Amino acid sequence: xxxxxxxxxxxxxxxxxxxxxxxxxxxxxxxxxxxxxxxxxxxxxxxxxxxxxxxxxxxxxxxxxxxxxxxxxxxxxxxxxxxxxxxxxxxxxxxxxxxxxxxxxxxxxxxxxxxxxxxxxxxxxxxxxxxxxxxxx
Amino acid sequence: xxxxxxxxxxxxxxxxxxxxxxxxxxxxxxxxxxxxxxxxxxxxxxxxxxxxxxxxxxxxxxxxxxxxxxxxxxxxxxxxxxxxxxxxxxxxxxxxxxxxxxxxxxxxxxxxxxxxxxxxxxxxxxxxxxxxxxxxxxxxxxxxxxxxxxxxxxxxxxxxxxxxxxxxxxxxxxxxxxxxxxxxxxxxxxxxxxxxxxxxxxxxxxxxxxxxxxxxxxxxxxxxxxxxxxxxxxxxxxxxxxxxxxxxxxxxxxxxxxxxxxxxxxxxxxxxxxxxxxxxxxxxxxxxxxxxxxxxxxxxxxxxxxxxxxxxxxxxxxxxxxxxxxxxxxxxxxxxxxxxxxxxxxxxxxxxxxxxxxxxxxxxxxxxxxxxxxxxxxxxxxxxxxxxxxxxxxxxxxxxxxxxxxxxxxxxxxxxxxxxxxxxxx
Numbered sequence: 001x002x003x004x005x006x007x008x009x010x011x012x013x014x015x016x017x018x019x020x021x022x023x024x025x026x027x028x029x030x031x032x033x034x035x036x037x038x039x040x041x042x043x044x045x046x047x048x049x050x051x052x053x054x055x056x057x058x059x060x061x062x063x064x065x066x067x068x069x070x071x072x073x074x075x076x077x078x079x080x081x082x083x084x085x086x087x088x089x090x091x092x093x094x095x096x097x098x099x100x101x102x103x104x105x106x107x108x109x110x111x112x113x114x115x116x117x118x119x120x121x122x123x124x125x126x127x128x129x130x131x132x133x134x135x136x137x
Numbered sequence: 138x139x140x141x142x143x144x145x146x147x148x149x150x151x152x153x154x155x156x157x158x159x160x161x162x163x164x165x166x167x168x169x170x171x172x173x174x175x176x177x178x179x180x181x182x183x184x185x186x187x188x189x190x191x192x193x194x195x196x197x198x199x200x201x202x203x204x205x206x207x208x209x210x211x212x213x214x215x216x217x218x219x220x221x222x223x224x225x226x227x228x229x230x231x232x233x234x235x236x237x238x239x240x241x242x243x244x245x246x247x248x249x250x251x252x253x254x255x256x257x258x259x260x261x262x263x264x265x266x267x268x269x270x271x272x273x274x275x276x277x278x279x280x281x282x283x284x285x286x287x288x289x290x291x292x293x294x295x296x297x298x299x300x301x302x303x304x305x306x307x308x309x310x311x312x313x314x315x316x317x318x319x320x321x322x323x324x325x326x327x328x329x330x331x332x333x334x335x336x337x338x339x340x341x342x343x344x345x346x347x348x349x350x351x352x353x354x355x356x357x358x359x360x361x362x363x364x365x366x367x368x369x370x371x372x373x374x375x376x377x378x379x380x381x382x383x384x385x386x387x388x389x390x391x392x393x394x395x396x397x398x399x400x401x402x403x404x405x406x407x408x409x410x411x412x413x414x415x416x417x418x419x420x421x422x423x424x425x426x427x428x429x430x431x432x433x434x435x436x437x438x439x440x441x442x443x444x445x446x447x448x449x450x451x452x453x454x455x456x457x458x459x460x461x462x463x464x465x466x467x468x469x470x471x472x473x474x475x476x477x478x479x480x481x482x483x484x485x486x487x488x489x490x491x492x493x494x495x496x497x498x499x500x501x502x503x504x505x506x507x508x509x510x511x512x513x514x515x516x517x518x519x520x521x522x523x524x525x526x527x528x529x530x531x532x533x534x535x536x537x538x539x540x541x542x543x544x545x546x547x548x549x550x551x552x553x554x555x556x557x558x559x560x561x562x563x
Contacts, residue, residue, distance in 0.1 A: 009377060010370045017364065045404045045416075048294035065290065073339040073363040073457065077377065080333060080452040083412040083443045093439050093455040097344045100290065104208060104234070107343040109437035109457055113407065113414055125406035127416045131343060131435055131459070133468035134293050134402070 008078040012090045016076030019114060019121060020094060024069040031061045039115070039122045046128045057126075070105070071096040079113070089115040089124070098130075107131040138179060148189035151176065152217070155195065167195040168222075170202045181209030189215035193241065197221040204231040211236070219272075220244035226251065226260050239270040248272075295401075300408040307405055307415060310442070310449055315396045319421075323389045330381035331443065331452040337362040337377050340458045343435070352432040356392055357458050384454075396421040397469055413442040413449070420461050420469050433461040433469055514540055522547045528560035 026034045035058035038044075044051045044060065051060045072095050079089040092112040097105035108131060113124040140159070142149045155166040167173045180187055190213050197218065216237055223229075223245040240261065242248060251257040262268055262279060269276055298304050317325050330336075340357040361367075362376040378384045397420045407414035418437045441453035461469065511533070518529040521544060536542040550556050 005379070006370075006374050009374050013364050013370070013373050043299060043406055045297045045406055046291065048297045048402065048404065049291055050297050050299065071365060072341040073361075074365050075337050075339045075362055075455050075457075076364060077335050077337060077453050077455065079441050080331065080335070080443075082331065082333075083441050083452050085411065091439060091441060091453050091455060093339065093437070093457060095339065095341055095437070095457050095459070105344050107459070107462065109418065111416055111437075111439040111455065113441075125414055127404045127406050127439070129402060129404070129416070129418045129437065130293070131418070131437075131462060131465070133400075133465055134295050 005078075012076045012078045015090060015114070015121060016074060016092045019092065019112070020071060020074060023112075023123075024071070027061065028067050028069055031058065034058050034061050037123055038126070039117065039124055042123050042125065044126045044128070047130060048134075065100040068099040069096055070098075084115070087115060089113060138176070142184065146189060147184070147186055147212075148191070148215070149180070149184065149187055150191045151195070152191045152193035153195065154192075167192060168197045168199075170199065173197070174202065174206060177203070177206045177209050181206075185209070186212055188212055189217075191217035192221070193217045194220040197223065200228045201231050207232060207234045213237070215239040217241040218245065223247050224250070229261075229264050233264050235265065236267060237265040238267050240265065240268055241272055243272045293402075295403070297404045297406075298408075299405055303405050303408040303413065306449070307403065307413070310415075311401070311403070311417065312398070315398055318388070319393075319395055321393075324385060326388055327381050327385045329451055330384055331445070331450045332381050333379070334381050334384055334450070334452050334454070335377050335379055336384040336387070336454045336456070338456045338458065339363050343459050343462050346460055346462070352428065352460050354434075354458065354460065360387070393424040394421040395424060400468065411443065413440075415440045415442060420465060433466050435459050435461040435465055511538060514538065514543075518543055518547070522551075524556070524560045525563045528556075 023034075023037060026037060035054035038054035038057055040054055041052070042054050042057060044057045046060065051057050073093075075093045077091050079091050083089075090113070092114060093109070094111070095107070095109045098108050099105045108128060110126070110128045112126050114121050115124050116122075138149070138151075141151060151167065154160070155164065157165070165172055167176065180190075187210065190210065198221070200223065211234075214236055216232075216235065216239070219241040221244070223242070224247055226247055228247070242261075248257070251260065258271060258276060261271055262276075266279065269278070298307070314326070314329055317323060317329070338357060338360050340354050340361045341363070342354065360376060362373065364373065367373055367376065378387050401417050401419040404416040405413065406416065416437065416439050418435070420433055420435050422431045422433055424431055436459070437457045439453075439455045440451050442449050442451050514533055515526055515529045518524070518533060518540065519526050522529065522532075524532065524547070532547055533540070533543050536546055547556070
């Protein structure tokens with residue numbers, strides 16, 4: 001049992017490495033393609049703002065200021081079969097810094113639930129938070 | 138410095154500082170980097186809202202060392218640097234990033250060197266694009282391209298729930314989880330995890346932290362499963378904590394904590410009968426970890442939770458720990474400590490005997506009390522205690538709808554003055 005788990009863990013890590021590379025490249029430079037990374041019904045929560053559906057997420061992304069992400073940490077696990085009915089699904093968590101236009105970088109944390117659908121990895125949920133207090137407004 | 142600050146205009150006048158009669162005993166010349174840095178540190182600490190700063194007539198020559206301190210002056214729009222000894226335009230590079238709209242530079246050698254006014258203006262605007270007034274002269278507005286529009290970030294909100302019905306479940310789960318995590322008996326958390334649950338930890342220092350020396354994250358670095366650094370697959374597998382027993386034994390070893398649950402940022406991103414996905418970001422104080430002052434850490438936890446029995450348990454967890462930034466610490470300190478939730482002392486229905494039984498639901502069943510009864514209890518408590526309905530409800534929720542406990546807890550807290558006045562506003 002342990003050996004099959006090890007294989008799954010191994011694969012989760014490799015998918016996470018490849019996925020994050022593609023994702024942040026799309027977020028920083030190819031936003032017009034970012035909807036392809038999500039399920040049609042995918043969800044983005046950006047600092048507590050929810051955006052549902054891959055087309056709307058792409059529109060939301062296009063309206064954000066230009067970004068430049070740098071990753072500091074990456075972590076990934078296969079989600080237990082009990083939770084996902086045996087469908088191959090990974091939990092990925094990232095931390096790093098993001099520069100909006102030329103301003104000083106801000107620290108952020110982000111996590112993804114990524115699932116295999118039709119031979120492609122797709123984002124079920126994408127949750128982004130800047131590491132800063134919520135302003136009073 | 139206080140007598141040189143004009144709070145109404147948010148303006149600080151430090152011109153000819155070395156000649157200040159109050160400071161005659163000590164030689165405080167702003168052309169000395171160490172003095173100027175100290176002054177800027179004081180500004181950052183005490184008047185971060187500062188909008189206008191005059192440093193006229195201070196013999197200042199060098200500014201390069203200010204690069205690291207510019208973020209302390211991030212609201213300064215008006216800067217006076219006239220009658221100093223700045224020789225070269227490149228000295229101003231270190232101030233890039235300040236939102237300047239007005240700048241005084243006349244009386245500096247660099248002005249004599251750049252006689253061409255158009256060139257001079259353009260050099261300044263390259264560094265500070267929003268400048269509207271230079272050396273007392275209004276400048277024509279800059280002509281820009283339509284494409285380069287200013288984007289702003291959407292405002293943040295504290296909580297996102299993909300399903301409003303999930304709110305109560307999430308709140309209850311988090312309250313119980315963090316009560317146990319902050320308690321002396323983390324062993325009880327074994328009930329919060331699925332027997333095959335997996336857990337991993339990553340850590341990093343936040344961008345630009347300069348207090349690395351005092352708030353080392355050493356404890357967390359041994360188990361840091363950062364896949365960008367840990368590339369060996371055996372090691373990646375080993376760093377994953379597998380099974381509720383090994384997870385809880387790890388949690389027990391972690392430094393003790395006190396979480397600031399009121400300021401948690403919570404995102405519920407999946408809520409189906411099969412599973413929940415929950416992200417919690419926030420801060421905690423690290424207790425008894427050998428640091429001189431309890432460090433304030435920032436964390437982000439991603440949890441995959443599934444129903445178990447009549448409660449819930451965690452089957453995947455990824456925890457990220459870092460230091461809180463200066464802004465976060467400020468927010469942490471300005472939050473009034475909430476009255477201690479009454480249930481902390483004795484987590485209801487979680488008893489040590491249960492520990493060996495895996496998957497015992499963490500959330501106890503509300504003992505079949507229907508909404509009508511609840512409403513009557515709220516009304517009764519409100520009459521008895523004088524608190525409004527909202528606070529009466531809160532009090533009953535926190536005591537698991539046990540009316541006697543609710544009144545007891547109310548009396549106790551009220552005696553200690555722990556109940557805010559707003560609770561009595563009807």
